[in-house]
Amino acid sequence: MASQTLAVHVPLSSDTDKIALLALKDKLTNGDPHALPSWNHSLHFCQWEGITCSRRHKRVSALQLQSQDWSGTLASSLGNLTFLRVINLTSIKLHGEIPREVGHLKRLQILDLMHNNLHGQIPMEMTNCSSLEVIILHQNNITGKVPSWFGSMMQLTRLMLGVNGLVGSIPASLGNVSSLEKLSLADNHLEGTIPPALGRMLSLKLLYLGVNNLSGQVPPSLYNLSNIQDLSLTENQLVGALLLNIPTSFPNLEVFQCGINRFTGTFPSSISNLSELETFDIAGNDFHGPISPTLGSLPKLKYFDVSFNRFGSGSAHDLDFLSSLENCTQLQQLIIQQNYFGGVLTDLIGNLSTNLVWLTMGSNQISGRIPEGIGKLINLEALGMERNSFEGTIPYSIGKLTNLVEMALEENKLFGNIPLVIGNLTMLSELDLSLNKFEGCIPFTLGNCTKMERFYAHDNNLSGNIPIQTFGYQQGLIELYLYSNSFTGSIPSDLGNLNHLSILHLQENKLIGEIPIGLSACSALTELLLERNSFNGSIPSFLGSLLSLEILDLSNNNFSSTIPHELVNLTFLNTLNLSFNNLSGEVPVIGVFKNITAISLTGNKHLCSGIPQLHLSPCPALPLQKKSRRSIRRRANLFCSFGSVYRGTLVHFERPVAVKVLNLQTRGGSKSFMVECKALGRIKHRNLLSIMTCCSSVDFKGDDFKAIVFEFMSNKSLEILLHSTIEDSESTNLSFSLVQRINIALDIAFALDYLHNDLEEAVVHCDIKPSNVLLDDDMVAHLGDFGLARLIHGTASHSGSNQACSSSAIKGTIGYIPPEYGGGGTVSREGDMYSYRILLLEMLTAKRPTDTMFGEGLNLRSFCNMATPERIIEIVDSRLLIPIDEQDQGRRVITRQQNMEDTIRECLVLFARIGIACSEESPSQRMGIKDAIMELHAIKHKLLS
Template identity: 35%
Template sequence: MTLGSIPPSLGKISSLRILSISRNNLGGNIPAEIGRLSNLHVLEQSSNKLLGAVPPQLYNISTLRIFSITNNLLSGRIPATVGLTLPNLTLFSADLNQFFGSIPTTLANALGLIKFSIEDNSITGPIPQNLGRLQELQVLHFGHNPLGTGKANDISFISSLTNCTNLQILSLSRIQIGGILPTAIANLSTKLTSLWLNDNIISSSLPSGIGNLELYLSNNSFTGEIPSTIGDSSELQILVLEQNMLTGQIPASLAKLNFISTLNLSYNMLEGEVPMDGIFANSSTFLALGNGKLCGGIKALNLSSCPKPTKKKAKLSTPIVIVIAITIPLAIVLLLIFAYAIHRLRSSKQQLSFSSAAEKQNQKLSHAELYDSTNDFSSENLIGEGKYGSVYKGVLKPGEQMVAVKVLKIHQHGAHKSFLAECVALRNIRHRNLVKIITSCSSLDFKHNDFKALIFKYVPNGILENWLHPRSAEEEGQSLMKLQLIQRLNIAIDVASVLDYLHNHCGTPIIHCDIKPSNIFLGDDFRALVSDFGLAKFLSSIKGKSHQHQSSSVAIRGTVGYVAPEYGMGGEVSTQGDVYSYGILLLELFTGKRPTDSMFTEDFSLHSYVKTALSHQVMEIVDPKISMEAESIAGMITNTSKGSIISQEKCYLSMFWIGVSCSAKIKRDRMNIKDVLSGLQAIRNEFIRVINESQMR
């Protein structure tokens, strides 16, 4: 409950030097009259419910040293002149608000600045290159802002920070910056203890000179091997390198370092034997999930045993050959040599043939091959299109294999990260209701531009979206004829089965983040196949580290109409977010109405539309296509008893109730996906029983 607002009369106390009113549940706007306090040194208004823009008069109090407005509902821009009008500023903290615009370059004029923190806002880039002037700077928090511009030099500003010799904490999490990490990162302040670069699109090898830091580098595109000097420090180090593209073996030298408290190397491409001592002896502090070629390690890691070195067969030495040549008639020797040569030749051909077949099966395709297979990526072969990619039907030669080619929109901001996320996810999951990936392509096109694509097994019946909402008379005819009620129920069960697998049976839970009809393909048997893991997130398995929770932060993770309400308010990504999307999908599947239909407004949604009908008019909201189809099933309606009709209505009621429960506004009110799956299976059994009874009469 809001206690009140800041009284404008405070602006009359001209001698006031400290105004600290944090954590008082105050609401309303900040009075412009506060700007009259010309002797004010400290202004603390954090953790209230203050609204609107900060009055420009406050940015003109030249005596101000501490300006803290964290955790409110404030908006607007940080003035371009802030470093000039607040020259004595030592602390500026505006985290957890709704500020937008760019970081002023004049900030570098506040030479005494010690802490600057604007996390969790909507500040955009580029990041000023002159921040190195702030030689007193100790803490710099830019995290959870869309600062990236999509240019290769996004991260180059770090080089200027080498002059900030007092810097201790540098937080750049989820700011959407890309490019190659400058080597100057190793020359940052010797006092630096924490470096947060996770959830960006940085692509470079790991610098060897950053071993004395608490590192958070997960969810990037770091490549190459892990330097043996990482973790070489005498300081409560935490090294988080999960979800990158690191290769090679884990340096055995890391086992000798006693100061690493957490080491997370999950979801990379590491290989070889895992050490068993030091940090590697504790499965709660060392994590290496999703590295398919790792072996050995302690039993709790559940890795396969490393292969034992095979003994090579002794080769016939030259002296023995000479002795044989002397003691055995020459003809026999020649015969033996000839037979041996024939054997080796045949063996070599068989081995070559096998290798070639294996390589052909798993090789990465070129841009030219995909260009030819899709008829120059023609619009006639376009299956579907999303924010980050377009999907084309193609035919690979030789063999005439039908495929679906997802071509990355390489210039779309965030597309590269989406491509990597999908690669990582698909590398670690297997389920009968997932679209099967065949291979990938990462090369250059005919104009020498980057080209990336994923190649999937072709699914003949297209996407569910087109069956629920036909775009043409031909599609409409197909949907009326083939997509029957029991098939819709099977589709719902298939998708729930995938989510149950992703959330509960993958070791580390995977959140899909974009469940919707256009991401569900239908196989030739109308089996549902879930696709598009470009927004997928792995839930961190490090407990007690709130910063490890995957957050939607600035960008809403998902599609309008299907995205969970909490994501729109910066809530954490969770399994219940997928459950919400699934609930909307279930309601759409049986009502035939999109959540973005024009009939729905802010106060009246697909969820409330169905919920209102649950009490007395369930059959009135059923998709008319289903009703028409039901009437054609062997006298389903006309020749059945009243009891069967009631049972049919009961099945619909149960399905809609599950959909409404899953799409509840508050996530703690939503069903668990395990219960959803078992509930739908029970409904299917009951519905089949009703059909069988009606056909027997």
Template identity: 40%
Template sequence: MRFFSLTLLTFWSILSLFILKSLWFSPNMTVFASGNETDHSALLKFKESISSDPTKILFSWNTSTHFCNWHGVTCNSMLQRVTELNLQGYNLKGFISPHIGNLSHMTNFNIGDNNFHGEIPQELGQLSKLEYLSVGNNSFLVGKFPSNLTACTHLKILYLNGNNLTGEIPVEIVSLQKLQKLFLFKNNLSGRIPSFMGNISSLIHLSIGYNNFKGDIPQEICRLKSLTFLSLKSNILTGPLPSCLYNMSSLTRISVAINQLNGSLPSNMFHTLSNLQTLHIAFNQFSGSIPSSITNASILSTIGMAHNNLFGQVPSLGKQIHLQYLVLSTNNLGDNSPNDLEFLKSLTNCSELQMLSLSYNNFGGRLPNSLGNLTTQLSKLYLGGNHISGGIPATCGNLINLILFTMEQNLLDGVIPTTFEKLQKLQVLDLRGNKLSSLGTFIGNLSRLFYLDVAENMLAGSIPPSLGSCQDLQHLDLSQNNLTGTIPLEVFNLSYLADAFSLSQNLLTGNIPEEVGNLKNLNSLYLFENRLSGHIPETIGECIMLEQLYLHGNSLQGSIPSSLASLRGLQSLDLSQNLLSGPIPRVLQIISSLQYFNVSFNMLDGEVPTKGIFSNASGIIVTGNSKLCGGISKLHLPLCPVKATKQAKHHSLRLIAIIVSAVASLLILLVILTIYWMRKRSNKPSLDSTTTDQLTKVSYQSLYNGTNGFSTSNLIGSGSFSSVYKGTLEQEDKIVAIKVLNLKKKGADKSFIVECNALKNIRHRNLVPTLTCCSSIDYKGEEFKALIFEYMTNGSLEQWIHPETPSAGHTRTLSLHQRLNIITDVASALHYLHHECEQLIIHCDIKPSNVLLNDSMVAHVGDFGIARLLSTFDHTTSGQTSTNGIKGTIGYAPPEYGARYEVSTYGDVYSFGILILEMLTGRRPTDEMFKDGQNLRNFVAVSYPNNLLQILDRRIISEYEATTMEGKCCNVNPEAEKCVVSLFRIGLACSVESPKERMNLVDVIRELNQITKVSLLVS
């Protein structure tokens, strides 16, 4: 009986446990066990602390769903307790709720790359099971290092980087004996690097750069026997590197750049650093020679020792076969002896070398022919600022992937080798300050050349007209040479010149051509101290971007052109030491930016103005013009003579009589013209009849044959009114793009007329060239219309920034520099359409699919099917009001088009701004994440300027990361970061809601040119 009772009791116990377990783990239960309810409540409190959720990521956090299924939440399947909360990179704003400390089973907490503010709550120290914690890149988090975190004794990875933490590292951190990775970079931490850091024996990764740590690097760091990564970059550290550091064989990366460290590098430095891959000690005060023991570090890929006080010979680096970056610039290396560059021969073994920088040292001797035997992977070669003599080896032409070659300020002589013609990727060539005697006509074959500086040499002969073929040139400096002859007209067709154009201090003769007006993007024009004569052309006023204009020291004649007043951004104007006559144009007073004005030693006469720049005696020089008078008193010029009163009255009456006669004549002429116009109006030809007159035509049969009967295999794109085919023109055997109109679609015929009208008179390097058209009957007897364009081999921008698109056909990506070039190209095209055409053209549909790329990745704007020619409307307005619906594409069309449909140049600027933001983020403005009032611009605005890296297209970031850890960017090139911030700012400024507050295209292009200079020349 007793046995039966025990058996029955056991049965009921098991049954009760089974029932209890079933209730406990039922997914439909609304009442949770106590532990679960604690987690549920803690998550709700966390949600309450969020003030902004732009991506609506927390919408799933509601009572209709079990909290374990909420976005970012992971639970233990048995206990239903939160083990992971991951909300990284959603632009959340708010504070970190202290209730997070109640998630006692959590092992992974990641809210990095957001916009949290306030302090890190001490309650996080209650998470005793926490192994991974990331609150990095929340720049509004403040306060001291949260000492209670040291109670999380299971922590293995801790990200506190990119915040605004202050104070010192607390001693309690030594309790984290399982900590493997510690990221504290980019804060405001101060004090000394504590010696007790050496007691965290588990550390393998220590990154505390970009803070304010001072003093020596403690010897105790060397206790970290497992340390592989050490970054102390950009602090205020002093003293030598601890000698014990050289014995840490586990180290793969050392970065102590940008400090004030000193001392010599000992000869045995690399004896045990056999695993070292990256060494950054640049921008310090290290002295001595580069240790020959560096050969032991055979897997080094990066050696950065620039901006120190190193001297002596560079040892052989032939064993560093994985070397990619060797940067030794700005030291005292070499002895100005013939053997200084012997080590270059050893670099021929470095088959992965991409950048070699030896500039601004003490290297002498000649460049060895073996320089041309370096790997063809080499893209940047810096040799400037040394004592290198002799000629440039012809073998340099073998370095076919060079994009940058600088040898400025050396002792080179002879000519630039013709083998440079093979350097078809070359973008920067800087040879200024040498003794070169000839430039070479082949220079025009370097079609991608962006920056050319051969100033301060001994160049003789004339300027090669072939320079006009370098259509990408933005900086051209041939000053301080012995060039003769006239300035070839071809160089004035370099409409892309933006930074500087200098031919000063040569022996050039002839006039300044009228074509100077083509340089509409140019910032600085220097033609001073030559033998130029003739008048200053009025067309110079068309160079609307000019900030510096120096024409002094020539024999220029005639008057100062009043058109200079059009240069609203002009800062310096020097016309001194010429033969100019006449008065100083009073209209120059309106140039508010002008700070320096020099017209001394000419033959000017008349009254000097008194407003604008002329009110500042320190900013103007007018001496040496004996017939000038008036002006402000500080100029000490004689008073201008006053004519007699009677004579003045007589002159006034005579002037009035002339004016009255002229007005009467104009009224009569106006009546005659009005009658003539009214009679002719009824006979005015229709738009349709004259549209294609200026375009030569091809036959339907020719297009049919050239596209294999308009085969679908030739189809490369389609739109609302048309399909685009790849084909050939029989008579030219040339690949073209053929846009065939779908005339059955309502509005297609009008689209054809509009596009023909827009394209027939425009020519610009950044517009898709129109070759011909076809207006005929097809084989079915139906009307057929097509436009034929130059074929763009690299397709549309859409295919590059969204390579997942099925039509893309490739997975290639664009670098940041390529994206910058494309943005500049589109801006130049819009500036041309809005300001330089005879008819102002509004494109109305700027978007990636309408931007095409040629084989050199130069962008061309196309598809003018819905463009508007303002000359057909009212010239007195900025656009036209219509009721035909939204013009353009959803996401790119400006908000005002949806209201009153006011077509204007402001609308194109808005679309351009959205295009920039799309190119930088990799997100379409119609992305499904943009709902409930959110849009691409707001998505960017909430991250600007401090958190842009979290929304930047990851394909761009990967180029500029020095290292990647757990998917996080730790060390972004600061110049690249500045470039990104500037581009985002332009995109936001162009896409503001109010049309008239949008950024002016002139300012856009000026800033893009400045960004381009920095992005390309940064090493």
């Protein structure tokens, strides 16, 4: 009879577990059909992922599923798995509450639900789980009080409730659980005092009570916990003398943390008896006196933090304790900042552990030179020596710290040049040299620090130009502070490469020129401060496109013309200072201009109107300019599709402009106008010609008049630069170097990458040639003339023939048109790449693709291909053979003549091969623009390294 009962009972129980698990799966995985694929009817549930069954009864004894992205809940069916001993459901993004049915699991020994999003209170029904040994609910959103009934769970060894939202006081009943070895209540909202009853938990090895609102003194009974290894009381409001009792009460101590409280007292010499100590953190208290020189007896010490106290007395021997740390060979972090340490830092600092990654001693009274020995700490990642009295120059040995991520030297008495070896610190993310007496130029080697995010050099005596091709390489730069120095020259246009730049402070220098249009690409800018310099020209309208701007200060300069109306678009702007310039014309009355407390316009005598609170005179009525086109002067040497380009001036706009007047008698001229206005109106990039406005009206004869106004490009076009003769020497730069050509090639490539890949609908230019590449004051290239541009429908990331638009007529210029266009092929990105390669080869050889030497099977590509690599020197533009150190304005990049010639030859070959690879007959085989950018960067790096 018994055997029959057993035969019936086991399957039923097994079915109960299976049904419970399937219900649990649905809730755990939020109904995801692809989750837990092994949980199906073809396998016995004991073989399912994460399931362990008991050998005797074949019932579920363990449920263990970790590190998933399910975002589900715990089903009440969990309570039907009555043979469960272990629940481990960590890091699976659970939400909801812990079901009360957990109380049915009387065999449960381990409940681990940490790293989830569970909320609600801990269910009282868990008191029925009398076998529980481990409860881990760490890092959830559990609320309510710490249940006092935990004190009745006499089997508990671990209770981990940290990083939740628990409130109230610590229940004294926890002192009844003599078996408890680990207790964490850290990072909650607990208050009140530490209950003396906790001193009865003599088995306790770990006690975490930090990051709460606990107050009062540490109860003396706590010093009875002689087995404690980890003790953390950080970030509370605890008071009293603590340190003197620590060494004798806790002989097994490995981790001691009591930082950010209100403890007082001196540093005990007996701390050296804690031979197992690894972490010692007493920062942010009111400890005082000297540091014991016996720390060398702590062989396992890794972390030592005594910052933000009152240690030291400003005397010569305050740092003597550092020599004892030489024996702490495992030391990784030494933090002594914000104290009263005085004296000189000696070369002995270099004898500290080479495992040291963090050394901060800022905000003390340390004097003398930074010792050369600092360079021995080769694994340092953070070095803080700020706000002391260090003097002298930065030691050359600093260049050996190639793992440095952060270095703070601000507010000292350091002087001399910033050393070139700074460029060795290629991992640097933050460098602060401010408020010292540094002089000379910013070293160009800083450009090697391509991971830089924050650079502070303000309040020094630095001078010279802000170096070109230095900060432009630091494309992750977020903050740049160079104010209060003596920098001269203009703002480098390559700052436009800094897409993440948020803060740019250049005020109080001797900078001149105009604000470069390259800054229009810095769309993340929130603060732009340029006051107290000698900038001139008009305030550029592109500033109105920097929609994140909160502070804009252009005061005390020589800006003229009108206030651009585009500034009203800056909805986050809360401070605008344009005072003490030569501005004129009407002040806008909307946007930031309607907030009198946010704007300052004083010292501009010719401003008018604006809001009444400004008390400005009304603006006079302007007469109609019937013959305004007479102010436009024809600019020689320029030609464009469907019209001509003129140099001109506009009323209240000091800088010259370029005006493209469309020839409407030419077939397609009107359509070209619409295409170009539409294209340039929706795209913004530092390497695209910026459109200021479009004009569609009638002239004084009554004829249709259509024109596009652009920013004037002072260095003309790439066409003129490439094909200048000796007679043109007054108007062009005959030493047109390889580095300059690579920079221009990169600029054009960046523009194409943006047009082809970064827009919702890709733009194909269809007419890439040197005459459509214009160069600004800083020789930055801007791609223009979008009269033939075509949209490719669909996202820019797609490619292929199905994305190209049809073309009923050949698009482009003879010599640059890809062969497939001539055969009626569709307009595509690959067509632009063909034209781009012709342009590259023309830049290399200074020969047009229509040169009379080409014909009868010879073209520019085959001409270059046949000469590469052996005869490359024979075909290139002779100006490229000028020594590279002369081309780069005296910078000695390569010192030996033979090395220089070899490098130039190698780079010329590489440049030629890019042009050849972009011009394969088959569009699918042409090099892509991103690959071209990567290859050009490699050539540039080779030239400048």
